[in-house]
Amino acid sequence: MKKTILSALAVSSLFLNAAAQQVKFTEYDLDNGLHVILHQDKSAPVVAVSVMYHVGSKDEQTERTGFAHFFEHLLFEGSKNIKRGEFMKLVSSNGGQNNANTTQDRTFYYEVFPSNQLELGLWLESERMLHPVINQEGVKTQNEVVKEEKRMRIDNSPYGKFTEKIFGHLFDGHPYRWQPIGSMEHLNAAKLEEFIAFFKKYYVPNNAVLTIAGDIDVEKTKTLVKSYFSEVPKGETITRKKYELPEITKEIIDTAYDANIQIPAIFAAYRVPGMESRDSKVLGMISSVLSGGGSSRLSTKMVDEKKTALQVAAFNYSLEDYGAYITLALPNKNTPLNDLLKDIDDEVARLQTDLISESEYKKLQNQFENSYVSANSKMLGVAENLSNGYTFHHKDANDINKQLEVIRSITREEIRDVAKKYLNKNQRVVLYYLPKK
Structure with missing residues (x-):
């Protein structure tokens, strides 16, 4: 009997833990297609502001690889209202942390702030989306940054090139065959107009999700989101190619x-x-x-x-x-x-x-x-x-x-x-x- 009771309690505890882990959220769309997700958690005075763009190295042209990863860097250059080099200073001076990362499929930008700096995080991400400065000076600067990153992470890193070899075989005929960091030769050859065109196509509200999680008031946050993001113009609908690779049948x-x-x-x-x-x-x-x-x-x-x-x-x-x-x-x-x-x-x-x-x-x-x-x-x-x-x-x-x-x-x-x-x-x-x- 005792064993049965203990077993029942264990099962009950398991289901209670599962219920306790449910993440509650509110989601909706702005008129420009930006999807917004809000999660309230007042356990600590912290808020994470993030934007995920559905663009990665998979969306690049064969002769212009590395664009998505390049924009991970380029969109920290500044905007019409943020001087060049000031983006990260604004974050750190207000007690926050920020970064971004790129995969084959998406680019993810984020800031983590004390919750009283929520509005600053929203403003920074709206600046990145609405009117970043994309000019030759920024492209040249970030080109050198990306080259150094490639040297450190791939060229001079032990075992750094194994994915390049493996993915070239596994995904022959698919953009996954190249790595997100791309080709330096392609980036060097690209013209400014090509970078601007890539931004206008992919870094648009209807190709993004804005997610805010932490110590927030949901209704006030909705008002702030609308004030900062509703004026961003909607982009063209993106059509992605579907790839069907033949099976690998021989080692x-x-x-x-x-x-x-x-x-x-x-x-x-x-x-x-x-x-x-x-x-x-x-x-x-x-x-x-x-x-x-x-x-x-x-x-x-x-x-x-x-x-x-x-x-x-x-x-x-x-x-x-x-x-x-x-x-x-x-x-x-x-x-x-x-x-x-x-x-x-x-x-x-x-x-x-x-x-x-x-x-x-x-x-x-x-x-x-x-x-x-x-x-x-x-x-x-x-x-x-x-x-x-x-x-x-x-x-x-x-x-x-x-x-x-x-x-x-x-x-x-x-x-x-x-x-x-x-x-x-x-x-x-x-x-x-x-x-x-």
Whole structure:
């Protein structure tokens, strides 16, 4: 009887925790098409102001790559009302933090302020959208910034070029084949009119979502949003090309050489469904089984027991159109790369054949629940997750409240079947990543 009561309490607690994690929000559109999402949380006097533009490197022309990432930098140059170089100073001098990032699919700008500076955050983002200064001086300055970033993050970074090689094969025929930072030659060759045209096409209210999360008064915030953003003109409707890539049916093997490394690495990558797919969520769980922490299968086998690997990992890089499931290992004590690949393949094959244990399954559920709670513990995380839901999940910001439900519904059988469907040797790219002598 006692055990039954304790079990009932545990189940009850689980559902209470799930209910407690529901993110409440208000959403609506301005007349110019800007989608607005407001989340009130008065637990701390902090507010996150963010704008996600549905534009990434996927939207670039083949001979003009790097534009979306370039604008991540360029739109900090200033506006008609913000002097050049003053944007970040305005943020820091008022107790805030700000940044931006670009992927293949979207660009995300944000400020986090004390909540009494909400209006400043709205003004800054409206300035960025309404009338930024895009001139030759700013383009030249940011060109040098991007070149330095490429040198640091890719050219001179150990293992910095592996995605370039892998994505070139996985996504041949799709814009995902190039990296968001793009080509410096393309940026150098671009004329000012091309940058201005790119801005006018993509950085428009009807291609963006403004998300505000934190210590706000919803009705007052609506009034502020209208006053700062309603005058921004609506842009032309954007039509995106749909890509249907042929299946990979034969293993692709390639080699890369890197002067920045002394220890080689082995990569195996598979093209998988995009982020809207349920299978993408399952692949994320498979990653955790294989390499989610020190007690995961690959780490236990290859790092702890056999001591053949210094590092081993598996992760699902999920994008809008497709995803890349990547496994990798760095050898210990000159272990041959093919031995590492075999050990990884053996663990994948075990997943494809046998159901994971009940204890592993429970651990997996706990890991993802903790990850979900952690991601939504800060206002910036809530803002980004709400924006992602609207941008990538059929304009459904409430996707933020469905994620746990989906994870909890994934079965051990699904984990086995999805591994069997996508993680096969004839569907992958194997990359030998070697020191350049």
